[in-house]
Amino acid sequence: MSVDEKMARRIATLARIGVSDAQLPDLAKELSAILGFVEQLSEVDTTGVKPLTSAVETTMRLRTDEVSDGGYPEDILKNAPEKDDEYFAVPKVVE
């Protein structure tokens, strides 16, 4: 699978990474190289193989449904680039 500039632009948009038109040719080439490298996986017969999502067999632990942490908004907001009272501030989203 080779990635063209149009596809590279689409992926950048999905990933929310600003990419200039001038960067697109190199980026497309690099992504194509990586995808070309992983292409060898198609040689492997995986019919009926269950995908492995966790390396260690575990069952998720249950816990009591109660508040066990929190109550420190100043800590949460400490590193915010912009804040307003007890809120993160962002550019206007809804007109």
Place this chain on the structure above:
Amino acid sequence: MSALTDLTIAQARKALSDKEITARELTEAHIARVEASSALNAYVLETPEQALQMADASDARLAKGEAGKLEGIPLGVKDLFCTKDVRTTACSNILGDFIPTYESTVTSHLWADGAVMLGKLNNDEFAMGSSNETSRFGPVVNPWRGPNAQQLVPGGSSGGSSAAVAARLGLAATATDTGGSIRQPAAFTGTVGLKPTYGRCSRWGIVAFASSLDQAGPITQNVQDAAIMLESMAGFDRKDTTSVERPVPHYEAALTGDIRGLRVGIPAEYRVDNMPSEIEALWQQGIDWLKQAGAEIVDVRLPHTKYALPAYYIIAPAEASSNLARYDGVRYGVRENGQDIDDMYAKTRAAGFGDEVVRRIMVGTYALSAGYYDAYYVKALQVRRLIADDFAKAYEKCDVLLTPTTPSAAFAIGEQTEDMLQMYLNDVFTVTVNLAGLPGISVPAGMDAQGLPLGLQLIGKAFGEEELLRVAGVIESAAGFNAKADDWWSA
């Protein structure tokens, strides 16, 4: 007694408990050495005042007979571990001057046991790299140099950790390993690097790269120190849902040197093309050492080994693209203003992420996008199972596997930055272990023709760290590797 910075953890522990030295003296000696070693670029933040305060507290506890397991031991911390009130950046611009308001579980264990923090260590940006050349703070220089004083990489992503331990800028260091990032840098610097079983050390408070593969571990001067460090770092943590609830053994006690009857598997698939003859010879030497110590050598097959790197370069970027979605200029880190919120996200992420991180996020985004998910992501997870099954089958015939750690010794700074696929091949022997969630250790075992260290890797069964450390100790004793890099860097 030798210089305070030449001690191992075990030696320092004894000298402290025998009152031959104080924690303050030990820490001061390390602070001075760190300050004089900026040429290596191993530390991205030094915390000498905090270190001295911690050392004084250690001396107080030592005086009262309340010493912890790592009382007064000065360590470096990879900048991927969140440290309360101390800047943590994952060596990425996007985190700006992020100051965590909390401490990672692993480092909190170390401090609770009395260890002393010297500062934060350099790494590849978000731990993505094999040479420590993608850091926002610039490359780390390996204390070992090539012919004509050529500057070499210390491996990656834990390059600051490996360089610091090799240069004695800390008695040990924390590190993390997603595809080889503890073991490969250890091999490149003549140090010991231990990646524990997935779930052994809590991932809570460690900046996430690929959550199903990431695991913390130590880089140390020798195997005994690795056992001491792991015992403190490991343990169950409710805050990490993948943390495994089982007791932490006294790992040091496993170092008996007795491996009689142990079955050591040699996987034929690790004999790769163009492997330098010294590495081939060292591997054979390792086989002979273990045989002489009474182990039985067994040939095993791991037929899907060649597909491990391709599977990894889907799975790790896919998880990274999801994990790194949090860096959007809203809650922490830097922000670049834009016309609207989407523009703000795009500008922030373009400005904050380096080239390799952008590439991996984009590969991951692609592999997870509609229409490609099954062909790439699910396929890679299926191959991951076949790789894990290979190990399970091999372990029916053997107890531990012996392989080289890397396909080469340390290479020159800048040598592989143009060819990313060449760079990825550094992890060819280490990445299978992460995919299967197994423990692995790299032990310095010899030198190449240019006098650069080479490592042998041992791979254990899940939660087989005691056995792994025991065999590693046998390799270490047989190899007698005690060479140190000549100090050319101290100012």
